Amino acid sequence: MSDSRLGAEVKIDFSRIKRDIAELSKIGRRSEVDPGLYRMAFTDADMEGKRWLLNRIEEADLLPVSDGAGNIFGKIIPEGPAAKKPSVLVGSHIDTVPCAGTLDGSLGVVIGLECLRAIRASGVPLARPLELVAFSDEEGRFGAMFGSEAFCGFISPSRLRERDLEGISLSEAMLSQGLDPSAALDAARPRGTVDSYLELHIEQGPVLDSAGEQVGIVENITGLFKWQVRLVGDANHAGTTPMEMRNDAFIGLADFAHEISRILEENGGEHSRATIGTAQILPGSANTVPGMVEFSLDVRDTSEAILEELKNAFRKALSAIARRRKLKFEFDELSSIKPIDADARLVENLEDCAKNLGLRYRRMPSGAAHDAQMLARIAPMGMIFTPSRGGRSHSPEEWTSWEDMEAGARLCLEVLLKRVQDPKDLI
Amino acid sequence: MSDSRLGAEVKIDFSRIKRDIAELSKIGRRSEVDPGLYRMAFTDADMEGKRWLLNRIEEADLLPVSDGAGNIFGKIIPEGPAAKKPSVLVGSHIDTVPCAGTLDGSLGVVIGLECLRAIRASGVPLARPLELVAFSDEEGRFGAMFGSEAFCGFISPSRLRERDLEGISLSEAMLSQGLDPSAALDAARPRGTVDSYLELHIEQGPVLDSAGEQVGIVENITGLFKWQVRLVGDANHAGTTPMEMRNDAFIGLADFAHEISRILEENGGEHSRATIGTAQILPGSANTVPGMVEFSLDVRDTSEAILEELKNAFRKALSAIARRRKLKFEFDELSSIKPIDADARLVENLEDCAKNLGLRYRRMPSGAAHDAQMLARIAPMGMIFTPSRGGRSHSPEEWTSWEDMEAGARLCLEVLLKRVQDPKDLI
Numbered sequence: 001m002s003d004s005r006l007g008a009e010v011k012i013d014f015s016r017i018k019r020d021i022a023e024l025s026k027i028g029r030r031s032e033v034d035p036g037l038y039r040m041a042f043t044d045a046d047m048e049g050k051r052w053l054l055n056r057i058e059e060a061d062l063l064p065v066s067d068g069a070g071n072i073f074g075k076i077i078p079e080g081p082a083a084k085k086p087s088v089l090v091g092s093h094i095d096t097v098p099c100a101g102t103l104d105g106s107l108g109v110v111i112g113l114e115c116l117r118a119i120r121a122s123g124v125p126l127a128r129p130l131e132l133v134a135f136s137d138e139e140g141r142f143g144a145m146f147g148s149e150a151f152c153g154f155i156s157p158s159r160l161r162e163r164d165l166e167g168i169s170l171s172e173a174m175l176s177q178g179l180d181p182s183a184a185l186d187a188a189r190p191r192g193t194v195d196s197y198l199e200l201h202i203e204q205g206p207v208l209d210s211a212g213e214q215v216g217i218v219e220n221i222t223g224l225f226k227w228q229v230r231l232v233g234d235a236n237h238a239g240t241t242p243m244e245m246r247n248d249a250f251i252g253l254a255d256f257a258h259e260i261s262r263i264l265e266e267n268g269g270e271h272s273r274a275t276i277g278t279a280q281i282l283p284g285s286a287n288t289v290p291g292m293v294e295f296s297l298d299v300r301d302t303s304e305a306i307l308e309e310l311k312n313a314f315r316k317a318l319s320a321i322a323r324r325r326k327l328k329f330e331f332d333e334l335s336s337i338k339p340i341d342a343d344a345r346l347v348e349n350l351e352d353c354a355k356n357l358g359l360r361y362r363r364m365p366s367g368a369a370h371d372a373q374m375l376a377r378i379a380p381m382g383m384i385f386t387p388s389r390g391g392r393s394h395s396p397e398e399w400t401s402w403e404d405m406e407a408g409a410r411l412c413l414e415v416l417l418k419r420v421q422d423p424k425d426l427i
Numbered sequence: 428m429s430d431s432r433l434g435a436e437v438k439i440d441f442s443r444i445k446r447d448i449a450e451l452s453k454i455g456r457r458s459e460v461d462p463g464l465y466r467m468a469f470t471d472a473d474m475e476g477k478r479w480l481l482n483r484i485e486e487a488d489l490l491p492v493s494d495g496a497g498n499i500f501g502k503i504i505p506e507g508p509a510a511k512k513p514s515v516l517v518g519s520h521i522d523t524v525p526c527a528g529t530l531d532g533s534l535g536v537v538i539g540l541e542c543l544r545a546i547r548a549s550g551v552p553l554a555r556p557l558e559l560v561a562f563s564d565e566e567g568r569f570g571a572m573f574g575s576e577a578f579c580g581f582i583s584p585s586r587l588r589e590r591d592l593e594g595i596s597l598s599e600a601m602l603s604q605g606l607d608p609s610a611a612l613d614a615a616r617p618r619g620t621v622d623s624y625l626e627l628h629i630e631q632g633p634v635l636d637s638a639g640e641q642v643g644i645v646e647n648i649t650g651l652f653k654w655q656v657r658l659v660g661d662a663n664h665a666g667t668t669p670m671e672m673r674n675d676a677f678i679g680l681a682d683f684a685h686e687i688s689r690i691l692e693e694n695g696g697e698h699s700r701a702t703i704g705t706a707q708i709l710p711g712s713a714n715t716v717p718g719m720v721e722f723s724l725d726v727r728d729t730s731e732a733i734l735e736e737l738k739n740a741f742r743k744a745l746s747a748i749a750r751r752r753k754l755k756f757e758f759d760e761l762s763s764i765k766p767i768d769a770d771a772r773l774v775e776n777l778e779d780c781a782k783n784l785g786l787r788y789r790r791m792p793s794g795a796a797h798d799a800q801m802l803a804r805i806a807p808m809g810m811i812f813t814p815s816r817g818g819r820s821h822s823p824e825e826w827t828s829w830e831d832m833e834a835g836a837r838l839c840l841e842v843l844l845k846r847v848q849d850p851k852d853l854i
Contacts, residue, residue, distance in 0.1 A: 205667025222666060226713055237820045238702035238725045239649060239794030240632025243691060245818070250703055254684030257677065264670060275665035276677055277713045279706060286653055286704045286723035286761075288821070296713035298665045334713075367666030391672070393664045394715075 010122040012114055012413055014406050020056065020110040024094065025102035027052060035396035036099030040164075041137030041146070042070065042173040049094045053109065053134055060117040062132065068183030069150035070174070074113065074132040076120055085128035086195035086427055088419045089379075090115060090412065093138035093147065093371060100139075101398030107386065108200040109134045111409045115416050127423040128195055130416065135371045142170040146184075148371035152378045153188030160184065194379035196346060196419055196426045199372040200412050201383065202400055203364075206391025213360045214407040216385030217350045221366040221373040222271060222300040223307050223339030227314075229331040231256075231322060235283050235291025250281055250290035252325045259317045267309040271365045273300045274310070297331075302339045302365045340373050345426060346382030346415070353414040359407050368393075380426040382415065384408055437549040439541055439840055441833050447483065447537040451521065452529035454479060462823035463526030467591075468564030468573070469497065469600040476521045480536065480561055487544045489559065495610030496577035497601070501540065501559040503547055512555035513622035513854055515846045516806075517542060517839065520565035520574070520798060527566075528825030534813065535627040536561045538836045542843050554850040555622055557843065562798045569597040573611075575798035579805045580615030587611065621806035623773060623846055623853045626799040627839050628810065629827055633818025640787045641834040643812030644777045648793040648800040649698060649727040650734050650766035654741075656758040658683075658749065662710050662718025677708055677717035679752040686744045694736040698792050700727045701737070724758075729766045729792045767800050772853060773809030773842070780841035786834050795820075807853040809842065811835055 027049045028039030039045040050072050057064045057074030065073040077083045092108025112132045119130065136147030142162045149155050160171045160181045171181040203209075208216050233247030257276055264272045279295035297314065301307050322329040347363065354361040364385065366372075372381045386400040386408040400408075419426070454476045455466030466472040477499050484491045484501030492500040504510045519535025539559045546557065563574030569589045576582050587598045587608045598608040630636075635643050660674030684703055691699045706722035724741065728734050749756040774790065781788040791812065793799075799808045813827040813835040827835075846853070 203667060204664045205669070206663070206672050207667075207669065210672070224666070235822075236633070236818055237631045237795055238704055239651065239700060239727050239796070240630060240634075240815075240820065241700070241794070241818060242632070242634065243688070243700060245633050245637070248702075250706070251684060251687075254681045254703075257681030258685050260678075261670070273666060273668070273670060275675075275714070275716055276681075277665055277708070277715050277717060278711050279677070279708050281704070281706050284705050286725050287702070288704050289702055290704060298713050300666050367668070368664055369666070388667075391663055391668060393667065395662075 010118050010124055010413065010417060012118055012409050014409065016117070017110055017114050017405065017409060018402070020113065021102060021106065024049060024052060024106050024110065028096060037096050037102060038098055039094065039096040039100070040098060041095040041139065041141040042177050046095050047177050050134070053094060056113055057132065060113065061120060062116055067151070067187040068180070068185070069147045069187040070136040070179055071147045071151055071187065072134045074116060076116060076126060076130045078126040078129065082127050083129060086193050086425050087129040087131050088195050088416060089131045089133050090198045090416055091133035091135070092199050092201055093135045095137055095139050097139045097394050099396065100394060101396050103202045103398055103400060104204070104393065105138055105201070107202060107400065107405065111200050111412055114409060115413045118413060119417065119420070124417070124421070126420045128420055130420045138371050142173070144369065145371055145374050146170065148374035150184045150187040151189055152374050155184060157185065191378060192427060194427065196343065196380045196382065197372060197375035198382045198412065198415060199370060200408050201370055201385060202393065202398060203385040203388045204368045204393035205388060207364060208362070208385060208387035209389055209391060211362065213362050213387065214404050215354060215359055215361045215411055216364045217347055217354065217361055218342050218366045218383035218385060219347055219363050220302045220339055220341045221370060222302050223304060223337050224298060224300040225307060225311060225336045226334040227297040227331045228294065228334055229297055229318065230292065230294045230329065232292045232328040233290070233326065236289045238287040238289055241289055246289050247326045248289050249293045249327055252321050252327045253279060253293045253295055255321045255325065256317060263310065263313045263317060267306070267313045269301060269303060269306050271302045272306060272310065273367060274298070300367055304338055340376045342376070342382050343380030343426065346380055349415050349418055350382055350384065350411065353411055357410055357414065359411060384411055437545050437551055437840065437844060439545055439836050441836065443544070444537055444541050444832065444836060445829070447540065448529060448533065451476060451479060451533050451537065455523060464523050464529060465525055466521065466523040466527070467525060468522040468566065468568040469604050473522050474604050477561070480521060483540055484559070487540070488547060489543055494578070494614040495607070495612070496574045496614035497563040497606055498574040498578055498614065499561040501543060503543060503553060503557045505553040505556065509554050510556060513620050513852050514556040514558050515622050515625070515843060516558045516560050517625045517843055518560035518562070519626050519628055520562045522564055522566050524566045524821050526823065527821060528823050530629045530825055530827060531631070531820065532565055532628070534629055534827065534832065538627050538839055541836060542840045545840060546843070546847070551844070551848070553847045555847055557847045565798050569600070571796065572798055572801050573597065575801035577611045577614040578616055579801050582611060584612065618805060619854060621854065623770065623807045623809065624799060624802035625839065625842060626797060626810050627835050628797055628812060629820065629825060630812040630815045631795045631820035632815060634791060635789070635812060635814035636816055636818060638789065640789050640814065641831050642781060642786050642788045642838055643791045644774055644781065644788055645769050645793045645810035645812060646774055646790050647729045647766055647768045648797060649729050650731060650764050651725060651727040652734060652738060652763045653761040654724040654758045655721065655761055656724055656745065657719065657721045657756065659719045659755040660717070660752065663716045665714040665716055668716055673716050674753045675716050676720045676754055679748050679754045680706060680720045680722055682748045682752065683744060690737065690740045690744060694733070694740045696728060696730060696733050698729045699733060699737065700794060701725070727794055731765055764796070767803045769803070769809050770807030770853065773807055776842050776845055777809055777811065777838065780838055784837055784841065786838060811838055
């Protein structure tokens with residue numbers, strides 16, 4: 001119905017999306033028995049995925065381009081002065097974490113590809129270029145969002161020296177694939193040439209699935225701070241050291257973990273999250289009172305002001321616990337990323353289209369990081385979420401039902417059609 | 428004063444104890460820069476320590492013996508029918524944990540050796556044999572207290588298949604040192620042949636040191652149970668999973684750790700201890716809600732009844748937390764050792780002698796395990812503690828002041844003299 005209103009001839013062929021997902025999910029397998037995908041950035045599997053994508057782009061009669069950061073593009077450049085207008089970009093990434101599922105990133109690329117195929121085939125006139133993009137190393141083999149960071153012009157040569165868990169540097173990995181690392185510094189797209197960026201991605205959380213909704217419209221991407229905290233007490237014999245004479249570093253951590261809910265209730269908002277995901281206990285013997293713990297604290301919110309309040313509250317709690325338990329404490333801030341908003345006009349477009357398509361949707365924040373948050377710093381950004389069954393993510397179990405994928409694809413196409421036919425720039 | 432009362436001619440030569448400590452502390456060094464000792468059971472260093480001890484035993488004109496478990500003895504066998512009476516044993520162990528200090532075990536052996544040297548040289552008539560002993564593998568390269576366990580007749584052939592952290596079996600380790608493992612099964616001393624066992628050991632805790640006392644007289648050795656507990660929740664994305672939709676296994680552990688003090692207050696006694704010494708968090712990534720934790724729980728008390736109550740209380744707490752946090756839980760009991768009492772007559776002897784010597788002492792429990800608890804199952808047992816400076820133990824920093832060592836040695840000699848001159852058996 002709404003398809004016909006916006007461009008009767010532009011139709012998604014969902015069977016092609018299914019086929020592309022099936023094909024791409026064969027690239028990066030390690031064995032018959034391991035259901036996980038291993039398409040980490042600049043591995044052979046990742047490069048095979050990129051060649052597969054370039055082949056699909058050529059088949060679809062799109063203009064294939066790869067830039068110095070290994071980002072892959074498939075472009076439709078209209079005739080005449082429209083070719084010089086800022087581009088609409090749609091896409092995501094096809095690299096994966098180790099032992100990944102098949103949809104994280106890939107779904108957005110495959111749906112973006114089908115949208116461009118459909119628009120190309122329809123011959124609908126474009127007011128501006130339209131580009132499919134798959135950004136390099138979103139998942140962070142070398143520090144996350146490398147491709148979009150380079151595309152946005154935010155990298156410096158030191159970025160190329162970042163190392164993966166095995167100690168291989170980004171430069172070395174690129175060279176081993178026949179790529180020139182220094183060319184990544186030339187991948188920056190000139191400012192003002194991107195009209196807008198649209199990314200479809202799986203939610204990676206349980207909200208849409210448990211509410212029975214088909215798509216999420218992202219209002220903002222949470223900011224975060226990540227601390228590495230050390231509490232230092234005294235390692236002593238578990239049998240001979242009376243309870244009241246202990247400086248037990250682990251009990252300090254337990255006290256702190258126990259405070260998290262209070263701190264979020266007092267200082268956080270409905271989108272606040274705080275997680276202790278790692279903890280190392282030293283010396284780590286059953287009959288020794290822990291002398292030191294080192295743990296991670298990952299805190300997220302969509303509001304910069306709330307993040308600042310949470311920082312203060314967590315710092316105070318640590319300090320009070322250290323004093324009470326006679327521990328020393330220190331922490332390093334490993335990262336601090338500001339929250340960023342989606343473009344209000346794109347959010348409205350997405351909502352209008354979702355209503356027109358009769359989709360069950362909700363506006364929501366993104367709790368995970370995405371290339372979209374890099375792009376939002378240089379251009380208007382919009383994001384579509386599809387439901388993650390059971391909230392599963394970074395796991396071979398991650399999935400979105402075919403019906404919800406199709407709903408997401410239709411929404412993506414609608415909004416793209418609006419943007420590429422609109423002669424007025426968003427930027 | 429009391430020396431003269433009991434046997435004017437029997438005198439400790441403390442300079443020999445100092446020399447022996449210095450010599451023994453050179454065996455098992457790995458490098459100039461590492462202050463730790465590495466004399467783990469049945470390593471080359473441990474065997475070198477045993478040869479050193481046998482040489483000292485021969486020098487002192489004691490009868491050197493080693494049994495099938497690698498236990499080392501230095502005996503004084505009196506003439507006539509006294510030779511057939513049950514023996515008094517004094518000793519400890521000379522094997523160490525990795526990166527150990529110089530006194531754990533060794534101090535008891537070195538002081539016992541000097542007591543026998545002094546008694547031998549004095550020519551004081553003995554009513555029964557007196558034996559110095561150094562038991563094998565007290566520290567547990569292969570499961571702890573192997574030598575005393577064999578001596579007491581508690582081992583079976585399966586014990587010889589226990590493996591160290593590198594996967595080497597006890598049998599293999601003994602064979603590599605030219606020892607016949609099966610001979611360990613013949614190391615059992617016939618029942619009724621041990622009159623009493625006396626062990627001097629560093630406290631390994633802070634109690635004597637912080638109270639400014641010179642010796643501790645052990646009333647009992649705490650029993651313990653050791654659990655390996657698993658809490659299983661769901662690993663999810665730290666950014667996308669709302670707090671109220673998490674089943675965070677680590678928060679379950681934090682809740683549990685937080686309950687320890689309440690559980691001890693409600694169900695424990697003044698000697699109760701509970702320690703979480705290890706915890707592993709899976710998958711162990713800063714941006715993933717922990718899906719599983721596995722941790723150790725080490726609980727000790729001197730009362731079997733209290734230990735049972737603590738078991739019930741900890742089980743209930745785990746079960747309630749698992750229910751509240753929507754986690755699964757399970758645990759394995761890795762070990763369960765009953766508390767055991769020192770012999771009341773020996774405790775009284777020790778106390779009398781300490782008073783006569785004018786020592787600052789206290790009766791106290793042992794929170795750590797010792798060969799003495801194995802021996803207590805076959806013979807009357809007594810233990811002397813010397814203060815551990817700062818409570819340090821299993822560390823190159825462990826130390827007892829020379830003055831306190833000498834106080835312990837004098838007490839040890841007094842009680843030994845009483846026992847070996849007493850024609851009435853304790854057993």
